[in-house]
Amino acid sequence: MKVTVKLVGAFCVGRFKKNVQEYPSGIKVEEVIDHLQLPENVLGIILINGLHAGEQDILEDGDTLSLLPLLDGG
Secondary structure, X not given: OEEEEEEOHHHHOOOXXXXXXXXXXXXXXXXXXXXXXXXXXXXXXXXXXXXXXXOOOEOOOOOEEEEEEOOOOO
């Protein structure tokens, strides 16, 4: 199945901003994070089709997964 993955901020460095990825049916968000080798300790927001989601959520064909790092500021 095809999932559009959007990476924001530091997650783009050495990767991509937006890319259509091919994954097996029933894949969880955490598996995509592992596949992309994203550091989970700075993972901030997960969105599936613009709605808040979690690492255990299962992706479906045609979904858009957005991964944003924690933001720091003051």
